[in-house]
Amino acid sequence: MTTQPSFECERLCIDLPGAPGVRRIIEDLDLEIGRGEFVSILGGSGTGKTTLLRTLAGLTPYSSGRAVYEGRDVRCPVPGMAMVFQDYGHALLMWRTVRRNVALGVEGHLRDGELDRKVQDAIRMVGLERFQDEYPWRLSGGMQQRVQIARALAMEPSALLMDEPFGALDAMTKASLQDQLLAVQAETGATVVFVTHDIEEAIYLSDTIILLKGSPAHIARRITVELPRPRDQIATKELPEYLRLRHQLYEAFRHEIHA
Ligand SMILES: Nc1ncnc2c1ncn2[C@@H]1O[C@H](COP(=O)(O)OP(=O)(O)OP(=O)(O)O)[C@@H](O)[C@H]1O
Numbered sequence: 001m002t003t004q005p006s007f008e009c010e011r012l013c014i015d016l017p018g019a020p021g022v023r024r025i026i027e028d029l030d031l032e033i034g035r036g037e038f039v040s041i042l043g044g045s046g047t048g049k050t051t052l053l054r055t056l057a058g059l060t061p062y063s064s065g066r067a068v069y070e071g072r073d074v075r076c077p078v079p080g081m082a083m084v085f086q087d088y089g090h091a092l093l094m095w096r097t098v099r100r101n102v103a104l105g106v107e108g109h110l111r112d113g114e115l116d117r118k119v120q121d122a123i124r125m126v127g128l129e130r131f132q133d134e135y136p137w138r139l140s141g142g143m144q145q146r147v148q149i150a151r152a153l154a155m156e157p158s159a160l161l162m163d164e165p166f167g168a169l170d171a172m173t174k175a176s177l178q179d180q181l182l183a184v185q186a187e188t189g190a191t192v193v194f195v196t197h198d199i200e201e202a203i204y205l206s207d208t209i210i211l212l213k214g215s216p217a218h219i220a221r222r223i224t225v226e227l228p229r230p231r232d233q234i235a236t237k238e239l240p241e242y243l244r245l246r247h248q249l250y251e252a253f254r255h256e257i258h259a
Pocket residue numbers: 016017018025043044045046047048049050051052197
């Protein structure tokens with residue numbers, strides 16, 4: 001990991017339409033995310049996690065302060081980022097095969113050979129080689145989510161923004177996709193900003209956890225996760241440091257989210 005930031009926010013304020021007028025969702029948020037860093041955003045329901053992620057993606061405009069990605073203001077989507085949503089059912093085109101869904105973000109920009117290479121690499125990274133000519137509706141929920149992740153990876157993003165991508169999946173599928181995501185990140189070196197409700201998921205995956213609190217929201221805690229990599233679903237979760245972080249975050253949730 002280098003020290004050059006991928007994202008920088010300074011006194012970031014985000015307002016959304018409310019009744020009446022506008023409602024401030026995020027206030028005076030300062031945040032720096034290093035290149036290749038895995039950052040999870042945790043917080044209670046309705047705190048503003050998705051709003052913050054969408055602003056980092058250039059999808060929701062901010063009102064004041066600064067949000068910068070690799071030196072560029074993010075007032076609209078900028079190249080180099082890809083977003084993955086929780087609702088893979090809506091994100092995929094059911095009438096296109098897996099391969100043609102994965103190609104969606106890059107087709108029209110590349111020559112055929114290069115397009116095929118990128119699509120094949122992305123499909124390999126999520127382990128869907130055998131299913132590339134299938135239609136998404138014939139796949140399980142976990143496999144459909146892997147298609148969405150592959151589509152993001154085909155764009156070779158330097159930053160992957162993920163909004164509760166595993167929130168709708170069963171525990172075993174979720175664990176397997178978490179490991180696949182960590183392997184992909186180790187291979188690509190992408191920065192990952194990951195929104196989740198799940199404290200254990202945040203600890204298992206992250207280098208840093210940002211806990212949002214309040215209305216408007218601000219950063220209540222910034223926690224560095226110093227667990228060794230590669231991580232392991234059994235061994236990592238038995239480490240004293242993992243258990244200490246888990247305890248700390250549950251306490252923080254209890255005292256701060258409901259304060
Ligand atoms: N398009 C919108 N227009 C107006 N208000 C919105 C819009 N989207 C979200 N909000 C409001 O902004 C606040 C933050 O919503 P957001 O979805 O960012 O929270 P969240 O922390 O991601 O919640 P959850 O964990 O429940 O998904 C909520 O009060 C929500 O009602």
